Amino acid sequence: MKICPYCEEDGVWYVSIEQIPNEQYKMCFECDTIWQRDENVEYGKGKNYITLMEEKKLKADWNKIIKLRKVE
Numbered sequence: 001m002k003i004c005p006y007c008e009e010d011g012v013w014y015v016s017i018e019q020i021p022n023e024q025y026k027m028c029f030e031c032d033t034i035w036q037r038d039e040n041v042e043y044g045k046g047k048n049y050i051t052l053m054e055e056k057k058l059k060a061d062w063n064k065i066i067k068l069r070k071v072e
């Protein structure tokens with residue numbers, strides 16, 4: 001299991017986001033930190049889900065996040 005470096009919980013999943021069909025991400029569901037799929041889940045990397053969506057001019061909507069599998 002993968003421990004999130006920000007909140008120290010083990011809620012990190014591979015996800016896809018419906019509005020961004022060509023990308024995959026890793027996301028901590030405890031603190032909403034999101035990393036690029038190929039980015040290491042480590043402190044100093046990743047960004048908040050809401051920040052990511054604002055940057056992409058998309059609406060943050062947790063119902064549009066699809067959990068694929070847990071990051072081991």
Ligand SMILES: [Zn+2]
Nearest residue numbers: 004007028031
């Ligand atoms: Zn976290």
